Amino acid sequence: MSFPYIYFMNTKIKVAIVEDDTELRNLLEKLVNKQPDMHVIKTFSNGKPFISEFKMLDVDVVIMDINMPGKNGIECVTETKIQKPHVQFLISTSFENHEYIFQALCAGATGYILKSDKPSELLDAIRTINEGGSPMSMQIARLVVNSFQAQSQPDDSVNSLSARQKEIIHLLAQGMFYKEISERLFLSPMTVRTHIRNIYEKLHVNSKTEAINKVFPRTI
Amino acid sequence: MSFPYIYFMNTKIKVAIVEDDTELRNLLEKLVNKQPDMHVIKTFSNGKPFISEFKMLDVDVVIMDINMPGKNGIECVTETKIQKPHVQFLISTSFENHEYIFQALCAGATGYILKSDKPSELLDAIRTINEGGSPMSMQIARLVVNSFQAQSQPDDSVNSLSARQKEIIHLLAQGMFYKEISERLFLSPMTVRTHIRNIYEKLHVNSKTEAINKVFPRTI
DNA sequence: GAAAATATACCGCATCTGTGGTAATCGGTG
DNA sequence: CACCGATTACCACAGATGCGGTATATTTTC
Numbered sequence: 001m002s003f004p005y006i007y008f009m010n011t012k013i014k015v016a017i018v019e020d021d022t023e024l025r026n027l028l029e030k031l032v033n034k035q036p037d038m039h040v041i042k043t044f045s046n047g048k049p050f051i052s053e054f055k056m057l058d059v060d061v062v063i064m065d066i067n068m069p070g071k072n073g074i075e076c077v078t079e080t081k082i083q084k085p086h087v088q089f090l091i092s093t094s095f096e097n098h099e100y101i102f103q104a105l106c107a108g109a110t111g112y113i114l115k116s117d118k119p120s121e122l123l124d125a126i127r128t129i130n131e132g133g134s135p136m137s138m139q140i141a142r143l144v145v146n147s148f149q150a151q152s153q154p155d156d157s158v159n160s161l162s163a164r165q166k167e168i169i170h171l172l173a174q175g176m177f178y179k180e181i182s183e184r185l186f187l188s189p190m191t192v193r194t195h196i197r198n199i200y201e202k203l204h205v206n207s208k209t210e211a212i213n214k215v216f217p218r219t220i
Numbered sequence: 221m222s223f224p225y226i227y228f229m230n231t232k233i234k235v236a237i238v239e240d241d242t243e244l245r246n247l248l249e250k251l252v253n254k255q256p257d258m259h260v261i262k263t264f265s266n267g268k269p270f271i272s273e274f275k276m277l278d279v280d281v282v283i284m285d286i287n288m289p290g291k292n293g294i295e296c297v298t299e300t301k302i303q304k305p306h307v308q309f310l311i312s313t314s315f316e317n318h319e320y321i322f323q324a325l326c327a328g329a330t331g332y333i334l335k336s337d338k339p340s341e342l343l344d345a346i347r348t349i350n351e352g353g354s355p356m357s358m359q360i361a362r363l364v365v366n367s368f369q370a371q372s373q374p375d376d377s378v379n380s381l382s383a384r385q386k387e388i389i390h391l392l393a394q395g396m397f398y399k400e401i402s403e404r405l406f407l408s409p410m411t412v413r414t415h416i417r418n419i420y421e422k423l424h425v426n427s428k429t430e431a432i433n434k435v436f437p438r439t440i
Numbered sequence: 441g442a443a444a445a446t447a448t449a450c451c452g453c454a455t456c457t458g459t460g461g462t463a464a465t466c467g468g469t470g
Numbered sequence: 471c472a473c474c475g476a477t478t479a480c481c482a483c484a485g486a487t488g489c490g491g492t493a494t495a496t497t498t499t500c
Contacts, residue, residue: 141356190479191480417488
């Protein structure tokens with residue numbers, strides 16, 4: 001701390017860039033290095049060297065392209081995120097391919113921006129992802145949010161449940177016993193039984209598992 | 221284009237506010253009306269009048285509180301979004317309650333910000349949601365993105381299940397009884413019991429629902 | 441080849457769950 | 471006001487489930 005020089009070095013966001021387009025890679029590197037609060041520690045033109053060197057890499061944020069020859073960006077995230085979960089992966093790609101977005105998020109990416117976004121947006125995204133946020137381009141965020149609506153219940157019987165009934169089936173789905181639910185909601189276990197019976201009647205089911213599957217559909 | 225006055229009037233974002241806190245409601249109204257590109261067309265202190273008047277309401281963006289006496293914000297979205305899917309609902313609430321976020325998104329909300337965010341962020345959010353984006357507070361976005369990872373990467377214990385054990389937990393998750401599973405797999409019900417017991421031991425759970433939740437994670 | 445894990449199968453008991461009843465209270469609707 | 475649904479609450483019984491044992495044959499792993 002007695003050396004402010006070292007102090008500043010330590011607080012700079014350590015950025016790595018994985019991007020096969022040489023021109024863009026150099027452009028990004030220059031852009032990041034121009035910022036006072038971040039610096040590029042290493043760039044990669046390919047996924048393979050990134051994966052093999054990742055263990056040794058002291059990095060905060062990785063800017064990752066998706067379309068690359070050999071290992072694509074999603075495979076890179078999958079194989080490295082597990083090793084150091086604190087490292088944040090920011091996908092930066094050309095196309096807003098629906099498939100890739102969800103694959104990337106499932107693999108462990110926490111941000112997803114488009115190359116068509118302004119340079120200032122990329123820099124903001126690096127800062128946001130480093131602070132615990134999840135920067136996304138406007139269009140990407142909408143796709144992500146819409147995915148929840150699509151997945152939500154198509155069955156009309158689910159909507160007929162009262163607020164209390166929804167509350168109870170929700171707790172039941174977490175694995176709670178009647179008794180635990182009754183304690184949580186300050187009810188008699190008998191009341192919980194009655195509620196669950198009414199829920200089953202509305203949903204036209206006759207077991208806990210069926211009811212949960214109907215209210216919270218899963219892709220089995 | 222020849223009448224800039226009319227041009228601007230027509231492109232103003234029409235905002236409605238549903239918020240039970242009178243002080244905050246008035247504050248928000250003033251804030252929005254101060255902007256050149258948006259204006260408040262109506263405010264509601266309660267969910268009920270909002271729902272009943274919604275059909276008649278010519279609105280682009282609804283700023284919706286969640287914690288309200290009577291109808292809560294999520295119920296409001298559920299009941300109105302279906303009527304006019306083009307209307308955008310921006311949730312603005314005090315707490316980052318995990319439950320509410322996903323319930324709201326499933327109900328049809330396309331933005332979710334915290335009351336602790338700066339006023340300028342609310343205004344940006346209104347603009348973003350109107351342009352087809354999905355504004356979220358930094359913390360909210362991270363929770364939403366993480367929900368994909370939780371979904372994809374189950375517990376490591378799940379991978380330790382044998383093929384037979386996976387087969388059985390799968391059938392159990394469909395709502396089958398021990399007896400039904402035994403008939404399907406040409407086993408004794410006793411054998412199924414033993415398998416399930418071993419599965420629970422591996423997964424470190426002690427009920428059907430917990431086991432199913434662990435093997436087939438849902439975004440509850 | 442021995443040890444460990446897996447797959448098969450049974451007993452018994454306590455608890456949880458599903459379902460048949462019944463019923464009082466409250467809020468809203470016709 | 472009478473009716474309906476929601477919420478609360480109870481009894482009883484059969485069946486399902488969780489968990490403590492035990493046991494044998496097979497397969498996998500070291």
